[in-house]
Amino acid sequence: MKVSTRGDYASRALLSLALHGDGQTPRSVREIADQTGLPQPYLEQILLALKGAGLVRSKRGVGGGYVLARMPSSILLAQIVSAVDGPIVAGDFSDPHTDGACDHEGQCVLLSIWASAGAHMREYLDSFTLEDIAAMARGDISWPNA
Secondary structure, eight states: OOOOHHHHHHHHHHHHHHHHOOSSSOBOHHHHHHHHTOOHHHHHHHHHHHHHTTSEEEEOSTTOEEEESSOGGGOBHHHHHHHHHOSOOSSSOOOOOOTTOOSSTTHHHHHHHHHHHHHHHHHHHTTOBHHHHHHHHHTSSOOOOO
16 A cells, blocks of 8 residues: 555644644644645645544634644544545455455455455554654654564
């Protein structure tokens, strides 16, 4: 599985809110874009998707912007990626047949392996909260082993 640019940018934007926000004062899209180096027009689209997923809240007008909708400890990396990319899967395949009921030279075995790979990726991304990632970025805890 490849994390898309949207998934990466969404993760960076929420990490910026976790690192630099106080949870109460909205941060403008421009401020987030400047802090992260992300293109502002694209970031606006991503933040709207994150808002739709309930990960951020927005305030309009002067002093408006975005804040996290939940505590960073309750936001999983998999939720961020899924909010902008859809379900985390290893490929765009149908469900495999099971118990040898496959008509195409073992294709179903491969489909089962791809499904398992997607499940492992979701499980791995679910092991990181936004709070964990912010702590790693600040140097408070170790980075994951590669």
